[in-house]
Amino acid sequence: MTKKTAKLASNLTEKSDGVFDAVIVGAGIAGMYMLYRLRERGLSSLVIEMASDVGGTWHWNRYPGARCDTDTIEYSYSFCEELQQEWEWSSRYPTQPEILQYLNHVADRFDLRPDILFKTRVQSAHFNEVTGHWGLQTDHGTKFSAQFLIMATGCLSTPHTPAIDGVDSFTGPIYHTGRWPHEEVDFSGQRVGIIGTGSSAVQSIPVIAQQADQLMVFQRTAQYSVPARNRPVDPEFVAEIKADYAGFRARNRLQFSGQLSHFPHNDFSALSVEPAERERIYEERWQIGGFPFFGSFNDILRDQKSNDTAAEFVRRKIRAVVHDPKVADMLCPTHTIACKRPVLDSSFFETFNQANVLLVDIHSAPIQEITPTGLRTANSNYELDSIIFATGFDAMTGTLLRMDIRGRKGLRLQEKWSEGPRNYLGLTIPGFPNFFTVTGPGSPSVLVNMVVAIEQHVEWIADCIDYMSEHEHRCIEAHLNAEHEWVDHVNKVADGTLSPTCNSWYLGANIPGKTRVYMPLHGFPAYVKKCEELVANGYEGFLFSS
Ligand code: FAD
Ligand code: NAP
Secondary structure, eight states, X not given: OOOOOOOOGGGOOTTOOEEEEEEEEOOSHHHHHHHHHHHHTTOOEEEEOSSSSSOTHHHHOOOTTOBOOSOTTTSSOOSOHHHHHHOOOSBSSOBHHHHHHHHHHHHHHTTXXXXXXXXXXXXXXXXXXXXXXXXXEETTSOEEEEEEEEEOXXXXXXXXXXXXXXXXXXXXXXXXXXXXXXXXXXXXXXEEEEEOOSHHHHHHHHHHHHHBSXXXXXXXXXXXXXXOOOOBOOHHHHHHHHHTHHHHHHHXXXXXXXXXXXXXXXXXXXXXXXXXXXXXXXXXHHXXXXXXXXXXXXXXXXXXXXXXXXXHHHHHHHHHHOSSHHHHHHHOOOSOTTTSOOEEESSHHHHTTSTTEEEEETTTSOEEEEETTEEEESSOEEEOSEEEEXXXXXXXTHHHHTSEEEOGGGOBHHHHTXXXXXXXXXXXXXXXXXXXXXXXXXXXXXXXXXXXXXXXXXXXXXXXXXXHHHTTOOEEEEOHHHHHHHHHHHHHHHHTSSGXXXXXXXXXXXXXXXXXXXXXXXXXXXXXXXXXXXXXXXXXXXEEEO
C-alpha cells in the first residue's frame, strides 16, 4: 500500500487525476461501509458515485409507497454497536425517506462524504499489467488509478425500460420507478398507466390509486404477494433485541437467508402434514405477514407438489379479496411460487376493487406501441396523461457490463461474461487482479437480507487486503479452476431447487437477449463457511504475487 494520504474527494476538480490505494464505485449501503473499513485501515480510498448523494437504491427509488420489505430491525448495519443502539426506526418496514435519512445519518456520523466524489460516473476501468494498478476514467474525463478496485455498484441499480415503439412520441411525462424524480409527483385528476406488477409496482399501485383519477395497470405476469403487515415498531420487542443486538445479528446470520431468526423456517415438508394442519400453518404465517410465510415448510422451493400447496393458498386469498371474479382470475398467478423474487404488499389486491382501477392483461394482448396520448395494445387503445415503467432492472450484471472493464491482456468483462457471469465466490474474477465485486453474481446477495450479505463481503475484502499487507503481497487473483468449480457449484445448487423454472430477473429472463443463467447462490451460512474455510486454508483458490 502507498499509505499516501487521500486527497479529499470534495477537493478534486474535474480535471485533476488521483492515485489511491483503493477506488470504490458506488455509495450505497455497500460502498459506504467499504469506505469506512478501508479508511479504518489507513488506506487512501476514494468512492466514485454517479448520484448526487449517498444511499444507492434508497437515493434512486423514490416512487410512491417505496419502502423496504425486510424487517428493519435487521435491514440496517450491524458493524457499530453505538449506531445500532442509537437509531430508532418508526415501523416494521420504513419508507424510502426514512431509510435514506438513516443512510445520511451514517454518512454524517462517520464523516464519509469528504472521500466521495458525487455526480461522477465511472465509464472505464483498465488493469495495467506494468504498474499493477487499475486506471479509471469518468464521464467528466477525469482519470484515477488505484491498486484495488471495488465494485459496490449494486445488484438492482440499472433500470430496465423495455423498447416499445413510439415511446418518444408520448406527450405526457414518463417515469421509471427506479429513477423517480426528487420532487413530489402529483397524479391528481390524471389517467395514469403503470406497466409491470413486480415489487415496485405492487408497492406503488395502492398509493397512486388513492390519488389518480384513473389508474390502469398493465400486467404481463400475475404476482404472488403476501401481506407485509406493516406496523409501528413494538418498543418492547426493540428493547429486547437491543439488549443483545449482537446475539440477534449472529443468530440471523445462521439462517438460510441471513434473517428472521425469530421466525425460523419450519423444518418439515408441506406434504408431511394433514391438509388442515398445513392450512393452519400457512394461515398463521399469513397473519404474521412478510417473508415468514415462505418458511412455512422446508420444501416450498424444492418440491413442486409442496410448492403447489403454497401457491393454491395464495390464490384462494386473492379470490377472497377481489370482488370481480374475472379480475381475480387475472390476478391469480400460475407459475411456481417464490420462483420470482417474493413480493410483499399493503392492500395491493384490495386496490383492484376500486372503481378507478383497471387491470389490463398484456400477456394475451401485448403492448404494441405508445402513442402521443396513451398506449395501444393488441386489443385496445388506452388514453393516458402519465406513464410509469415499473419494469425492473438489468439485475446483477447489467451495471458492471455497462462499464468498459478490462483485465489482464485487455480481456473485456463483456467478453468474459458473454455466456453469463463467471467468477469465484461472487467476489473475484480470474484475469481481473485486485478487483472485487460486493454481492456479485454467484454469491447469496439478492437471496439474503442484503445488508447482511453486503457486510459479509465488505469484511471479507477488508480482511483480505489486511492479509496481503501483512504478507507483502501486492496482487490477488482467483485461479481459473476455482472459477470453474464455483460456477458448477452455484448451478448445481440452483438446479436442486425450483428457482430456475420461471422467467425471473434472477435468471436474466426479463432482459431480451440476456444469457439465461441463475445468478445468485442459495444458502447464506454454507457460503460464509466456505469463505471462512478457504481463508483458513491460506486463501485456497487464489494466487498472490508481490
Ligand atoms: P446500491 O444501493 O444499488 O448502490 C450502488 C450505487 O452504485 C448506486 O448509487 C449507483 O448510482 C452507483 N453506481 C453504479 N454504477 C456506477 C458507475 N458506473 N459509476 C458511479 N456510480 C455507479 N434488499 C433487501 O435485502 N431488503 C429490502 O427490503 C430491499 N428493498 C429494496 C427496494 C427497492 C426499491 C430496490 C430496488 C431494492 C431493494 N433491495 C432490498 C435490494 C437493495 O438494492 C439492497 O438492499 C441494497 O440497498 C443494495 O446496496 P448496494 O450498496 O449494494 O447497491
Ligand atoms: P421486477 O420485479 O423485475 O418487475 C418488473 C415488472 O415489469 C414485472 O411485472 C414484469 O413482468 C414487467 N415487465 C418487465 N418488462 C416488461 C415488458 N417488456 N412488457 C411488459 N411488462 C414487463 O422489478 P421491480 O418491481 O422494480 O423489482 C425488482 C426487485 O427490486 C425486486 O424483485 C426486489 O428484489 C427489489 N425491490 C424490493 C422492494 C421492496 O419491497 N423492498 C420494492 C421494489 C423492488 P414479467 O413478470 O412478466 O417479467
